[in-house]
Amino acid sequence: MAEKFTRADAEAGELLLDTNNPRFGLSRAATQDEALEMLVRGARLKELWDSINSQGWVDFEPLVALSKKVDGKWVVIEGNRRVAALQTLLEPERLPPSLAKRVPQISLLAQQSLKNQNGQKPLTLLLVDNRHDADAFIGFKHVNGPASWGSLAKAKFAQSMFQRLVDDGKDRPSALLAVQEALGDTNSTSIVRMIMAFKVFEQAIANDFISAEQLEDGVMGFSHLYTMMPNPASRVFLGLGEQAISAASITDNPVPPDKLENLNYMIGWLFGNETAGKVIKSQGTDRPKLQKVLAATASRETLIATGDLSQAIAELGLDVDDWRNRLTKLEKQAKDLSTDLFDLQDELAPDIAADAHRRAVAAERACKSIARTLAESNQKDLFGND
Structure with a gap:
């Protein structure tokens, strides 16, 4: 991997934020200043501002950028939060006044670490020719490393890398293996589920079953949808088939048109929307209940009609919590x-x-x-x- 990187130096003003970044919705930004605003609002920059002001800029980990410049500047594909923290400390006037107030005044130590008599001090960049070359580094750092992404960002990264490899002519199993290696994941099945769940999520957004603004990590538990993928009843309900999903299953708009209404209900039950209220309060107990309901026609119809998961479970004549309570009592009685x-x-x-x-x-x-x-x-x- 190392031979695919070259090093370069650049000032903070010579860097562009990556509007294809899988986090923070930067793809919706029309300008670099708008992207900067999004990061100030949603990327918890305060910890970086405080660190830079108290310790100065420490160039311990290079930023990763594409080697081909855009309008004379480098697009940073790894390190966008650090770039935003630096640019706002140096130029808070780029932000609307209401946001500029959040930016602390740059300390003397930070100024000394970022500026010299000739202007800004250069920052170290690792340059890559394309995103493929950075995939392994970025995937490991954010999925297994110290700067961990949430489940949604992991899924978006995995889907993006998989699609690029397929578009470049790799067969699907090989593409999946490459993604698996980049993410340091030993289980290819979990990668398939992750990518499939993201494809389903994209389809839900495209059909206005949920808003694009809710796509970002922290707004909702994307893992709710991801953990429904292994369940046959859930897949049948969405028209994905009863058989376990594989690399061959991954397509755009995987839910067929005649099952879109079911997708609308599913998204509502998992996250809440105008069609159905959220019924998943606890993934450990409510998700298995929902899966059992989906497998039984009468219970499923009750849930659609009432939106009440407890009532739908009652249709089955069994209750998971009650069963677990009885098992707990049995364990205690046996010990006694x-x-x-x-x-x-x-x-x-x-x-x-x-x-x-x-x-x-x-x-x-x-x-x-x-x-x-x-x-x-x-x-x-x-x-x-x-």
Whole structure:
């Protein structure tokens, strides 16, 4: 990877923000100043301003930029928050007055680290010819490294890299493997789910089932949609098929036209929209409930009609929380029985002891069946074996 980088120096004013950045909605910015405003509003720059003012600019990690200049400037594809922090400290007047007030006055230490007698001190850049060459570096840093992205930004990066590789002629399995390696992920199935969920999300936005402004991390739990992908009932509900998804499944607009109404409901149940209210309060308990409802026609129709997940679950005649509570009680009772047996063992008549043994064996057999079923279910969730 190292041979694909060359180094260069540049002043902060010679840098452009990347309007294709997968975070903060920069693709909606018409100008660089608008992109700067978006970062000031949504990228938590205060910690960077404070750090630069208290320690000065420390050029410990180079910015990554495309080697081909645009209007005489370099487009930074890794390090946009740092660029925005520097540019606003040096030129707060680029921001509207209401936002400029947020920017602290640049400290003497920061000025000394960023300026000299000839003007601004140069910053170190790593230049790449194209985004492919930076994918591995950016993917590892943000997915596994210290500057971690949220699940939505990871998915957008994975989808973007996958699509670029396919457009360049790579076959889909090879493209998927390259994305997997770039993200440092050992499970190709999780990458497929991530990309498919992002494609579904894009389709929901295109159909106005949810607004584009809600796409950014922190506004909603994108992982809700991502974790629905392994579930066969969820896929059937969206028209994605019962079979496990693969690299071949990844297409634009994966939900067929006759299932768009279902997609509208799904987005509503997961995130809330004008059609349906959000029913996922806790992913650990509510998501499995929703998946069970989707698998049963009567319960599904109840949820569509009422928007009440509890009522839809009642249609099934089972309740996950109630089942878990009963299992918890069983565990406690079993421990108590085991403890009490030590005190009662000598008092048990032979016929009572034999009956107790028979019941204990039957209980053991039932508990082993529960444990085995749960273990198999966990393996399916982990490895994607639907």
